[in-house]
Amino acid sequence: MSKFQAPKGVSEYFPPNSDQFEYVRDLLLTAAKLAGYSLIELPVFEDTEVFTRGVGESTDVVSKEMYTFEDRGGRSITLRPEGTAGVMRAVIEHNLNRGQLPVKLFYTGPFFRAERPQAGRYRQFYQVGIEAIGYNDPEIDVEVISVADTAFKALGLKQYKLNITSLGDTKSRDEHRKDLVKFIAGLKLDEATAERAKLNPLRLFDDKRDEIKNIMSKAPLLLDYLSSESKSHFEEVKRLLTDINIDYAINPRMVRGLDYYTGTTFEFDHALLGAQSGIGGGGRYDGLMASLGGSDVSGIGFGLGVDRILMACLAEQSLSPAINQIQLFVVPITESGKSVGFKLLSQLRAAGITCDMAYGDRGLKGGMKAADKSGARYCLVVGDDEISSGKCELKLMSSGEVISSSLAVSDLITRLGNSK
Numbered sequence: 001m002s003k004f005q006a007p008k009g010v011s012e013y014f015p016p017n018s019d020q021f022e023y024v025r026d027l028l029l030t031a032a033k034l035a036g037y038s039l040i041e042l043p044v045f046e047d048t049e050v051f052t053r054g055v056g057e058s059t060d061v062v063s064k065e066m067y068t069f070e071d072r073g074g075r076s077i078t079l080r081p082e083g084t085a086g087v088m089r090a091v092i093e094h095n096l097n098r099g100q101l102p103v104k105l106f107y108t109g110p111f112f113r114a115e116r117p118q119a120g121r122y123r124q125f126y127q128v129g130i131e132a133i134g135y136n137d138p139e140i141d142v143e144v145i146s147v148a149d150t151a152f153k154a155l156g157l158k159q160y161k162l163n164i165t166s167l168g169d170t171k172s173r174d175e176h177r178k179d180l181v182k183f184i185a186g187l188k189l190d191e192a193t194a195e196r197a198k199l200n201p202l203r204l205f206d207d208k209r210d211e212i213k214n215i216m217s218k219a220p221l222l223l224d225y226l227s228s229e230s231k232s233h234f235e236e237v238k239r240l241l242t243d244i245n246i247d248y249a250i251n252p253r254m255v256r257g258l259d260y261y262t263g264t265t266f267e268f269d270h271a272l273l274g275a276q277s278g279i280g281g282g283g284r285y286d287g288l289m290a291s292l293g294g295s296d297v298s299g300i301g302f303g304l305g306v307d308r309i310l311m312a313c314l315a316e317q318s319l320s321p322a323i324n325q326i327q328l329f330v331v332p333i334t335e336s337g338k339s340v341g342f343k344l345l346s347q348l349r350a351a352g353i354t355c356d357m358a359y360g361d362r363g364l365k366g367g368m369k370a371a372d373k374s375g376a377r378y379c380l381v382v383g384d385d386e387i388s389s390g391k392c393e394l395k396l397m398s399s400g401e402v403i404s405s406s407l408a409v410s411d412l413i414t415r416l417g418n419s420k
């Protein structure tokens with residue numbers, strides 16, 4: 001065992017499988033870019049208050065899972081447990097909402113939560129997120145959901161399900177809260193649970209204990225308290241989803257793990273991932289910007305868990321085995337073969353052909369072994385004969401089929417380009 005190991009519970013990606021991680025992340029980003037979202041690149045740490053105020057003190061994320069420390073200047077700093085609060089901080093600080101609305105942003109990178117590690121639950125994990133800020137339109141809600149759905153379909157995923165609900169507007173939530181608080185007051189709760197319920201009574205719907213689940217099955221549901229505006233907004237969201245062929249289930253008991261949500265909220269679950277089945281989630285957060293000191297502008301977004309989406313792709317075997325495949329592997333078998341081969345590589349790469357070669361003096365056998373290991377589509381042996389005749393053979397690694405070619409770069413580019 002090596003002396004040092006990665007900290008407990010982090011996800012790491014290295015070859016050969018890191019290609020798959022990169023592929024999944026990039027397809028998620030492509031879906032966001034296709035819908036007109038632009039990159040926002042932010043620090044992985046923020047002033048702790050951005051999260052305590054933004055995400056909410058009643059949440060596990062803030063109360064139990066933050067990596068918080070004092071920096072050398074005595075400031076309280078927290079590694080970002082999620083992306084939305086930091087994005088809002090940046091939107092307010094840089095006045096991004098003063099121009100054309102909605103402001104449509106995407107981001108990707110590591111996030112940090114001190115959770116109990118298990119399969120699919122990490123202390124450092126990766127998200128792709130988007131946020132659309134500025135309008136409270138059902139069309140934008142559905143656009144956000146559809147970006148995730150498009151990405152999942154592009155990845156070949158089938159066994160996932162979209163759950164949606166609405167947390168309504170302030171009026172709806174106030175009406176519901178009155179009845180929910182009354183309901184909760186009649187229950188015998190331990191001190192910690194009662195405290196959580198005081199901060200946010202909706203949290204009790206999220207309690208994993210059977211006895212609480214049982215009690216809460218009789219609790220009043222927010223969906224039954226929607227104001228007429230919230231109701232018609234939610235009806236329109238459902239109609240638009242159906243209109244663009246996105247299947248959904250309504251889950252009135254869904255509680256997101258973050259406190260800023262209002263209106264439309266949603267989660268995507270994958271059937272083959274066991275306990276950590278949430279591959280992405282999000283929703284509207286109409287009070288967040290104001291609570292962080294900005295103007296009262298609405299927004300909606302999602303965070304997708306890249307680690308779990310990769311696991312889902314592997315479980316469904318939806319990824320092609322040839323992601324980022326090397327097109328040509330050069331096997332030099334003499335000294336001059338080495339220098340001709342080396343020059344070839346730089347010319348082929350300049351033409352956009354992915355290629356590599358056997359370094360070191362490995363000879364034919366060692367070189368072919370390296371070609372095999374590289375997973376390359378073709379290999380090309382270069383020795384003195386090939387150099388003096390100007391002729392060579394491209395061998396298709398999978399079948400052994402041989403294509404004759406001249407050693408001239410232009411010829412090789414044509415042959416390899418055609419076989420992509």
Ligand code: HAM
Pocket residue numbers: 081082083084113115120121122123124125126127129130131257258278279280281282283284285300301302303304305306307308
């Ligand atoms: P979230 O539901 O807390 O939302 O996280 C989004 C996704 O990140 C989850 O569905 C899951 O796939 C992944 N994830 C969360 N925690 C872990 C973990 N410990 N290990 C592995 N994957 C994890 C948010 O973070 C919101 N900021 C989403 C959002 C954006 N809402 C509005 N805009």
